[in-house]
Amino acid sequence: MALLEMNHISKSFSDLEVIKDISLKVDEGEVLSIIGPSGSGKSTMLRCATMLETIDKGEIRYLGERVAWVEENGTKVYPKGAQLRKVCSYFGLVFQNFNLFPHYSVLKNIMDPMVHNQKRDRKESEKEARALLDRMGLADKADAYPCQLSGGQSQRVAIARALALNPKILFFDEPTSALDPELTGEVLKVIRSLADLHIAMVIVTHEMNFARGISDHVIFMDKGIVEVEGTPDEVFEAEHVRMQAFLGKLEH
Amino acid sequence: MSFQVMMEQLAGGLMKSISIFLLTLLFSLPLGLLVSFGRMSKNRIIRSVVWVFISILRGTPLMLQLLAVYFGPYYLFNLKIGSTWRFTAIIIAFSVNYSAYFAEIYRSGIESMPPGQYEAAKLLGYSRSSTFMRIIFPQVVKRILPSVTNEVITLVKDTSLAFSLAYAEMFTIAKQIAAKETSFMPFIAAAIFYYVFNAVVAFLMERIEKALNYYT
Numbered sequence: 001m002a003l004l005e006m007n008h009i010s011k012s013f014s015d016l017e018v019i020k021d022i023s024l025k026v027d028e029g030e031v032l033s034i035i036g037p038s039g040s041g042k043s044t045m046l047r048c049a050t051m052l053e054t055i056d057k058g059e060i061r062y063l064g065e066r067v068a069w070v071e072e073n074g075t076k077v078y079p080k081g082a083q084l085r086k087v088c089s090y091f092g093l094v095f096q097n098f099n100l101f102p103h104y105s106v107l108k109n110i111m112d113p114m115v116h117n118q119k120r121d122r123k124e125s126e127k128e129a130r131a132l133l134d135r136m137g138l139a140d141k142a143d144a145y146p147c148q149l150s151g152g153q154s155q156r157v158a159i160a161r162a163l164a165l166n167p168k169i170l171f172f173d174e175p176t177s178a179l180d181p182e183l184t185g186e187v188l189k190v191i192r193s194l195a196d197l198h199i200a201m202v203i204v205t206h207e208m209n210f211a212r213g214i215s216d217h218v219i220f221m222d223k224g225i226v227e228v229e230g231t232p233d234e235v236f237e238a239e240h241v242r243m244q245a246f247l248g249k250l251e252h
Numbered sequence: 253m254s255f256q257v258m259m260e261q262l263a264g265g266l267m268k269s270i271s272i273f274l275l276t277l278l279f280s281l282p283l284g285l286l287v288s289f290g291r292m293s294k295n296r297i298i299r300s301v302v303w304v305f306i307s308i309l310r311g312t313p314l315m316l317q318l319l320a321v322y323f324g325p326y327y328l329f330n331l332k333i334g335s336t337w338r339f340t341a342i343i344i345a346f347s348v349n350y351s352a353y354f355a356e357i358y359r360s361g362i363e364s365m366p367p368g369q370y371e372a373a374k375l376l377g378y379s380r381s382s383t384f385m386r387i388i389f390p391q392v393v394k395r396i397l398p399s400v401t402n403e404v405i406t407l408v409k410d411t412s413l414a415f416s417l418a419y420a421e422m423f424t425i426a427k428q429i430a431a432k433e434t435s436f437m438p439f440i441a442a443a444i445f446y447y448v449f450n451a452v453v454a455f456l457m458e459r460i461e462k463a464l465n466y467y468t
Contacts, residue, residue: 053370085377092375099372102467116386117377145265147468165376 001064002027003090003169003200004049011044013102018044020224021057026169029198033211033232036221037246042204043096046173049202050093054078062090064166065204080230084252092162098154100146100161106133107142110161118165125164132160136190152183156190169200176207208247212236220246253433259441261429265422266445269411270467272342272421276407279347284354291359302355311354314345317417321345351406357399361392394464401457406455408450422446 003115011019018041034042047053049060054076059069065086068078079087100109107129114125133139134210136156155175162170172191175232176184188210194201195214205211211218211232218235220228220243226238228238236247290302307315322341325331365388373383412423426442429435 048373052374083380084374085379088375088377093372095368095372097368099366099368101369101372101387103394112386113376113378116382117379145467161376 003030003063003201004202005061005064005252006049006058007043007061008054008058009048009060011041011048011053011055013210018224019048022221022224023058024219024226026200028168029200029217031195031201031203031214032217032219033203033205033215034219034221035205035208035211035246036219036227038233040221041224042221043173046093046171046204050091051078051084051088051169052093057113058094062087087158089118089165090167091169091171092165092167093171093173094155094158094162094175096177098146098151098158098178100154100158102146104145105142106138106144106146106149106157109157110164113161114164129160129164132164133157135193136160150183151179152186155179155183155187159187159190159194163194163199167199169202172201172203172205173210174204174206176205208236222246253431255437257432258429261425262422262438262441264447265420265425265442266449268419268421269408269414269423270297270449272346272411272414273307273407275343276350276411277404279343280354283318283347283351285358287351287355288358288362291355292362292401306352306355309349310356314410315413317349318342318345318413318416321348337416338419342417342419346407346410353403354400357396357403358392360399361396363389364395365391371406394467397457397461397464401454401461404453404457405450408453409446412446 004026005023006025007023009019009022010017018039019025022045024032024040024045034045036042044053046053048178055068055070055075057070059066061067068076070076078084100106100243101112103111107126110129110132111122111125114129115122130139130142133142136159138153138156138160141149141153141157146157149157155178159170159175175191176187179187184207188207191201191203192210203211203214215232218229218232219226220235220238222238222242228235228240228243230238235243238244287302287306290298291306293299293302318341320422321344322333322338325337326333369387369391370383373387378387411421414421415424416426418424422442422445429438
């Protein structure tokens, strides 16, 4: 059974159709990378998967269960309240610009959702949060506030915050696009280490070597459709004009 | 009248000014938040009604609103106006008037919050109400504090408008003494009292701002 299935998804913003009938699925422990030029609909696809945007056509399934869909007559069916929170507990999302809570310390950013939303024991949550920070190489930053962190550190805190809730699948929306090359390296290293944990990941990224190295499956999107997909080698070696042009541009 | 008696009477008036000030804040700050929710409501009718409410309260003099609240029950419903009603009417008029200003301040703060904060909170499992109470509101407070300080300082001086209902707050008393003694002294003393009152308020607000400076 797939962890996530998105079937025949379409999405428009006013007149602009940014996703045109795309389907994808993610299995347990699988790492899927979505690459493609800016504006190709990669991030929108992620935002649809995480319920931040509503789809115009298609259906989304988590763990085989249909959680959001559009009826024949165009009615959108989305979970609400407790049901929505249950669906959201299946996944975590790491944003391009972190979205840490600035008024909470690093530790509280990670702990507060555990304690307040998952009703877990405070002591145990703190222990786990500190262990996660340690894993991220940020053990000494527990009491710092987000404004005192570098971009790379912020992003690692954001990853720890998402991991703390034990998601089955972790989404990354261009996690390094706001970072310089050095900071990018430290964040990518952390993400790579997660792949060893065997947690399923969906990564929207412009880091081609990283995507090629880490992924089980790669999707190349352009103008709202999937142009090429397959194993990293299949995709990166594909004799696809648009794909090669995209990669070629990156080498300048 | 000796200087000491004058000061005592003014101090008594100051206490009443302070009680108007504190009660108005106590009621208008929460009421303002409620009004701001109405102002931002998805329901068009609620939104329009609240818009009109704010527009009238900000568009007419507070002194006129004081008179309207105080005499309204008599002119509208022929009710007898009792002696305790004066103070109640003052608190109602001030609270409602200030809630309109605070509502717009809250709205500016709430609307300035980046959507990413709501999105992160949603995906981390916060309910709508906890998102507001735990994530959004604390940050809004920090953002709007300078504007709130402005309003609060204005309120200190506005308490003197209770004079229009002959309520014995500091300004009313100063004017009475001044008329009786044909002296300008009471006004100078009252001015100093208001100034010190405001200095204390400004100092406290600055302390709160500093206390919230631990993050940006």
